[in-house]
Amino acid sequence: MSDSESSDDYDSIAIDKNEWSDLNPINQDHETNEICRIAYTENFNDVFGYFRAVLKANEISERAFDLTYKAVKLNPANYTVWFYRRILLKELGKDLNHELKLVTQIIDQNPKNYQVWQHRRNVVELLQDPSKELEFTEKILQQDSKNYHAWQYRQWVNKNFALWDQELDFVSSLITVDYKNNSAWNHRFFCLINTDHSESVLNREVDYCFEKLNLNINNESVWNYLRGLVDLMVKEGFGYPEKVCQFCNLKLESKKEDELSPFLISFKIDYNWTRAIEKKNSDANAVKEIVQQSILYLNLLAQKYDTIRANYWKYLLSKWKQEFDQYF
């Protein structure tokens, strides 16, 4: 018995050879096993020895079904075992709700494994019953609020079953707990795109960003989200929200060092570039002012606020010089 198996687990995955007396287990091809050999346990060899025999015989039976459970407990990443189990689920008319309970357990123990989430999706698709899914992903996210699989799965549930009502509250509560939870911000944007993103909603979202930035100006998640909002507002024809300019300018004019953040500064620089290009041939004075300000900000980033990317900010400076040569 290896270290990794408790005595409870071991009983559930041990093979009862009497049950299998009519079938010979098939050993793994040893001749070619010299490279990347894994020190398999005896139990692993037993379980997979019989599973190979089951595959060869294409056996559809209860004992084969139980065997797939043992196999996925030993290696939940073996996608063929899961695939075969799904065939058995259908052929044997197994209780899918029971299967859901089982996969819940396995995901709990292996929350970052691709195959178990895929299997859950397949089962829920067959059941056409999403009623437990949001609660389940919430539970997994309580253990790890950034679990990529859980978020991806939740998004599938939202879209596939059109379950959107809880999402804004859910995401807001996570952001309240940790306003730097980028996965929550991403989910917020996902929900926005797939539901109401009218002008009033987007304006409300901008205010939400300001609220979070007032808590911590240096939160990259919020700046990215804000830029996403602004791009969306422009794309939808609502125009660039003036209050975003005002907010940025207010923060930038602040003399307090902790009121300046490299994300704030680069946000303004990006905005300036768009404005300067727009006004290039129509308003020389405005462009001159924008260019001077951008040079100042780029130097601030390179020398003080974001020195690790100094080479990049200096490069951007050269791009500004190139484009707006006459204003230097």
Added chain:
Amino acid sequence: MENLVYDPEIIEKRKKKLVKYLRQILCILPYRIISLDTSKMLLTYFSVSGLDILNKLDQLPHTNQDIINWIYNHLISENIRGIESGSCGFRGSTTLVVDQNKNVQNHEYDCSHLTMTFSALNALLTLGDDLSRLNKRAILKSIQALQLPDGSITATNQDGENDVRFLYSTCCVCYILDDWSYIDTEKAFEFIHSCLTYEGAFGQIPGAEAHGGSTFCAVASLFLMNKLICLSDKEIHCLKQWCLNRQQNGFNGRVNKPTDSCYSFWIGATLKLLDILHFTNYDDNINYIFETFDDITGGFSKWPGFSPDPLHTYMGICALSLVNFSNLKKIHPALVISEDAYQKLKIIHENWKN
């Protein structure tokens, strides 16, 4: 205080330990990595290519030919499964092989895996194989069967996920086999493009959070398909800034997450493909990578003090190569093999044309 990371004696000691770690992968592995049982081909690629980049390919624990034969033993040929089954390519291991007779159909559930096919090809190239034992058409026709209407690709014909990782494996395979006619590259571009998030980088599927690994897969795929130019100036600008912003000392893979040594590669290679790696701070990056070096086992881990694993070890080596550390071989930042292996591929391509 002198930075010991650049001390030649220390570098030599560490290289020796890395070589030992990589050699061990090709020999025997502990049971606790059982979740990699179906990915042995990937581990073989990491080990072989890792040694190559370290200029220590002469220290393989088996002969090149033995490893090459082992790799080909995992090929599912068109004699065993039909070429439209989506199965022709390489298996990750022989765990589910029931018959040692290579010309007999194994069983209905014997299938190849795109990432293992990609790994096999990379390992074969590195070992100097000329790929002449392959039926290119069978492999490519199989991949064709795996492409979905939205342009994405599944790794196997067994109901698996269809995210940007497998589009990447596919693009590598098509590039290596020098034939893009079996996949719809327009649709592939559309799928990749739909993975762009409001943050400016790529998630694994549409809607998913921008992530360093998916961003590499997306950008490398576009690079190999010659479709990076299909992104707009603004998209490229935001993508570049998102990637550059991943550097803290090492790199993180998502906004506001801790650094992890593998992102020194995923993001590093992406920045290289976007031609802006030189805007990062090489010293901080190198220092972080070595903070994750385990002096006892000789591998790299995701975080300082964590246990090393083959993936982080290989990614660490590749990341160091990208920033010209020591005299590591240069790598092809999209295919992720040494320049030497890449040159061998070019020769193979020439031979195929004639």
